[in-house]
Amino acid sequence: MSFTAHEPHEVAAHDADAHVMETPTWLRDHADPGLRDRIEPLRYPGGNELRQTGDPEEQSRDLGASFARLRTLHGSEDYRREEAAEIMARKNFAATGSFIAEDRPRALDLLGFSSQLVFNTFHNRRLRDWEHSGDLDLAYGAARAHNRAMVEFCDVDPRLLPTCYVPLVALLLARLAGASVLTAANVGLVVAIVVLTIHGWLAGRAAQLSGRRLLAATSVAALLGIAMILLKDLVLLHLH
Secondary structure, rough: OOOOOOOOOOOOOEEEEEEEOOOOOOOHHOHHHHHHOOOOOOOOOOHHHHHOOOOOOHOOHHHHHHHHHHHHHHHHHHHHHHHHHHHOOHHHOOOOOOHHHHHHHHHHHHHEEEEEEEOOOOHHHHHHHHHHHHHHHHHHHHHHHHHHHHHHHHHOOEEEEEOOOOOOOHHHHHHHHOOOOOHHHHHHHHHHHHHHHHHHHHHHOOOOOOOOHHHHHHHHHHHHHHHHHHHHHHHHHHHH
């Protein structure tokens, strides 16, 4: 489904796979002070993320200065004058609202979305690697930093719904505490149900649903989580 900028449309459209483009120090800037020096800045070795904003190699020589110039560019009258016409063409760090939170609502207005479920772009592998490193302080500290950053980015507009990261090492701790495999897995899935229910409610509110319609949207999200638990239990108890 696509919309022309400013085109009125009757159907609510929800973007379930939107992303923030994390700047080099995005994660460490939101980390606890004692952890910041352990989180290396992003480097973008592939260069594709920087291709629309200039020469990737030249920008990579001093990413701090490059992003300062890029932020100034995004705020310029010339850049914003072409925003509506270029909303579908500008990608990665060239895109409106890709890394400047205050600009994201304009992108939603131009694209016609009632809500966006927002994910990180560069940190899932890093978070997974830290989780499997055995360093629980780093794993949980990085997850906290990620979640703070996502919530802060999405806080500018109720249509933006942040996704957060919960280290699955919590399941291992539950197992070590004496819980069965089934119980430990269910603990993780209960967390997923809570998250899905909250997202269902927030998405419904962003779409201006109320009353029974809001309850229905929230219930569907919760039922999906319950279905996950039932299917998992079926596999563990009857098919193994």
